[in-house]
Amino acid sequence: MIPQIKKVCCIGAGYVGGPTMAVMAKHCDKLEINVVDMDSRKIKLWNSKNLDDLPIYEPELSEIIGECRNKNLYFSTDIKKHISEADMIFISVNTPTKQKGIGAGQASDLKWIESCARQIGSYALGHTIVVERSTLPVKTAETIKSILEVHTVSIDNDKKDYKEFSILSNPEFLAEGTAIKNLENPDRVLIGGEEEEAISALKLIYKNWVHDHKILTTDLWSSELSKLIANAFLAQRISSINSVSALCELTDSNISDVAKAIGLDTRIGSEFLNAGPGFGGSCFKKDISNLIYICNHYGLNQVADYWEQVILINEWQQKRITKIIVEKLYGTISEKKITVLGFAFKPNTNDTRESPSINVCKDLLEEGCILSIYDPKVKKEQIENALEIQNISNNLDSRKINNIIFANTIEEAVMDSDAVIVLTDWDHFYNLDFKKINSLMRAPSWLFDTRNTIDSDQAKLCGFNVWKLGEGK
Ligand code: NAD
Ligand code: UGA
Numbered sequence: 461m462i463p464q465i466k467k468v469c470c471i472g473a474g475y476v477g478g479p480t481m482a483v484m485a486k487h488c489d490k491l492e493i494n495v496v497d498m499d500s501r502k503i504k505l506w507n508s509k510n511l512d513d514l515p516i517y518e519p520e521l522s523e524i525i526g527e528c529r530n531k532n533l534y535f536s537t538d539i540k541k542h543i544s545e546a547d548m549i550f551i552s553v554n555t556p557t558k559q560k561g562i563g564a565g566q567a568s569d570l571k572w573i574e575s576c577a578r579q580i581g582s583y584a585l586g587h588t589i590v591v592e593r594s595t596l597p598v599k600t601a602e603t604i605k606s607i608l609e610v611h612t613v614s615i616d617n618d619k620k621d622y623k624e625f626s627i628l629s630n631p632e633f634l635a636e637g638t639a640i641k642n643l644e645n646p647d648r649v650l651i652g653g654e655e656e657e658a659i660s661a662l663k664l665i666y667k668n669w670v671h672d673h674k675i676l677t678t679d680l681w682s683s684e685l686s687k688l689i690a691n692a693f694l695a696q697r698i699s700s701i702n703s704v705s706a707l708c709e710l711t712d713s714n715i716s717d718v719a720k721a722i723g724l725d726t727r728i729g730s731e732f733l734n735a736g737p738g739f740g741g742s743c744f745k746k747d748i749s750n751l752i753y754i755c756n757h758y759g760l761n762q763v764a765d766y767w768e769q770v771i772l773i774n775e776w777q778q779k780r781i782t783k784i785i786v787e788k789l790y791g792t793i794s795e796k797k798i799t800v801l802g803f804a805f806k807p808n809t810n811d812t813r814e815s816p817s818i819n820v821c822k823d824l825l826e827e828g829c830i831l832s833i834y835d836p837k838v839k840k841e842q843i844e845n846a847l848e849i850q851n852i853s854n855n856l857d858s859r860k861i862n863n864i865i866f867a868n869t870i871e872e873a874v875m876d877s878d879a880v881i882v883l884t885d886w887d888h889f890y891n892l893d894f895k896k897i898n899s900l901m902r903a904p905s906w907l908f909d910t911r912n913t914i915d916s917d918q919a920k921l922c923g924f925n926v927w928k929l930g931e932g933k
Contacts (some may be wrong), residue, residue, distance in 0.1 A: 462660045463587060466492065469542040472552035473497035473506055473535060475516055475639070475742075475811065476593060476632050482524045483643040485533035487669040494534045494542040506535035517810040517837050520640040543583040548661065551576045552593040552632075557746045566753035568597050568746070577604045582609035584623055589658045592629045595743060597750055598685040601627050604771035626658035629680050636741065637808030649675045652683020661874055682740050688751050691802025692767060693746040697732040699773040705735035705930030706780065715930025716912055735930045737781055737816035737883055737910040738774040740805030745771060745814055760791065776818050781881075781929070782823035785908055789879060790929060794828035795874075797902075799877040801870065802911075803835035803843055810837040812846045816910075817883045820848055825863060832865040834873035840866040871900060879906035882913050889913045894922035 470481045473495045485493045497503050505515040507529070510523035528839055529535070531549030536542060543549060553572040573594060590608065592601060615622045629652035634642040649666050653659045661676050678686075686926050705715045715735045739745075748767050755764035786793055798863040805815035812818065818879055821831055825847075832845055843866060865875030872878055874897050876891050890913045898905050907914060907924040916926045 465547045466546050467546045468493045469546035470495045476861040477552035479639040485528040486524050496539045497543050499538050503535050503537050518639045529564050540583045544585050547591040550591045550593045555594045566749045568750045577607040581608050589626045595687050601680045625767050626655045628653040629683035652678045652680045688747050691747040696770045698739045699737045699770040701733050702777045708930045709932045712932040725760045738777040740815040742813035778819045796878040797830045797881040799832045799873045801882045803838045804884050807886045818846045830863045832873045834867040874900050881908040885911040885913050894919045898923045
């Protein structure tokens with residue numbers, strides 16, 4: 461019999477938990493959905509009256525929160541209560557790369573997953589379907605199962621308060637900045653599991669807004685692995701096109717034209733062929749690192765080496781940008797003012813995790829320049845944290861703390877700058893007022909475009925020297 465799901469709990473109110481549960485609440489008004497987190501500050505922000513204060517920015521998210529919050533969608537820190545009442549629990553907690561110990565720098569740190577499993581084991585009552593939503597190393601369900609088994613009290617036991625668990629893998633494929641669009645209309649929903657009834661219960665929820673043919677079912681391990689491989693393939697395309705961008709610059713060819721020409725081949729496809737300053741975001745690097753760790757664990761060293769190159773090219777791409785800027789600005793940027801446009805790892809998000817801007821800014825600061833940073837959604841404190849301003853002032857050169865200006869507008873940012881570098885492709889960077897910007901800068905002015913956002917001819921006409929990533933002509 462398919463279990464009837466009335467109450468859902470999602471552990472983790474982050475970039476995945478918040479938007480996914482919001483969209484589920486929007487389409488399933490009969491479900492009561494409780495998103496819980498141990499971070500009370502975050503929960504307070506999710507509950508803030510002013511929808512501009514939600515902890516994450518995603519287009520269309522605040523409208524859905526406004527519609528569903530406190531109707532069938534709730535944000536709470538009462539983890540025990542909501543686990544105990546739930547028929548289905550989604551685990552959407554962070555799975556970052558381990559920082560120390562065995563596998564440091566590569567393996568996923570599963571301590572948050574383990575703590576969820578222990579909390580669920582202790583507090584859940586009756587039959588509970590536990591859904592892995594976080595991105596996990598293949599075979600993690602085995603760990604969760606073995607923790608939950610300790611707490612299982614079978615229904616045919618004399619005891620009244622029985623506890624039984626079914627485990628599903630249901631990885632999330634949303635991309636930040638387009639999270640709501642991806643959740644409303646996913647390419648596919650993947651459900652892995654061993655028990656038909658549990659799979660059907662989750663399928664029934666998705667069928668409220670996702671067409672049947674887009675819901676794929678498989679076993680637990682194929683589902684867990686598919687998520688890691690999807691990210692590895694996406695990141696590999698970016699490293700491939702970025703490696704070619706460098707070749708274009710040296711051979712008078714143009715990366716956009718090359719990407720267009722190859723992308724029209726239906727076998728290759730046109731998506732994810734935009735060259736840039738390397739991929740950022742919280743997942744690509746961590747998930748490929750984890751894949752490398754798993755391959756080495758199974759003795760597949762050549763496979764591990766293959767995927768490692770994707771990360772190495774990404775790091776190289778970021779390094780070479782600073783080198784080019786220094787070269788173009790007569791070999792030194794010491795005490796020159798450089799404006800950075802864009803700090804988020806991609807547009808339409810305020811997320812800066814692993815943003816290429818971090819490494820490029822750190823490298824530029826090392827060269828002694830004054831950085832002026834503008835991003836429409838990233839707050840000053842986030843930039844300070846990302847650039848480890850405290851560490852810079854403690855360990856290196858205390859002047860550097862004064863070497864960063866956080867600007868509120870593009871005009872303010874570019875004032876007296878020697879160069880502007882576009883690092884995130886926010887929409888309005890496609891329509892920069894070159895004439896005005898150039899008039900505010902110190903001559904000779906430079907424009908470095910790492911995201912193919914600017915029209916070089918127009919910029920040159922307005923007096924700029926221009927360098928575009930991947931453009932040899
Ligand atoms: P996040 O850091 O934004 O949010 C995770 C939240 O879980 C945090 O708020 C944390 O306080 C909370 N948490 C951790 N352990 C907890 C516990 N035991 N009890 C209660 N709360 C707990 O992370 P995220 O970006 O949402 O990513 C979550 C998972 O989803 C990761 O595995 C990630 O790889 C995967 N993923 C992320 C994205 C994305 O776009 N960010 C997309 C697809 C998949
Ligand atoms: C990525 C995947 O696209 C999602 O499917 C996945 O669910 C998610 O990771 C995850 O597991 O966390 P995300 O990192 O949010 O999503 O954003 P992407 O659009 O994939 O961009 C990642 C990085 O690659 C960004 O820095 C972006 O600027 C860069 N990128 C992307 C390029 O440089 N070129 C491209 O053509 C595409």
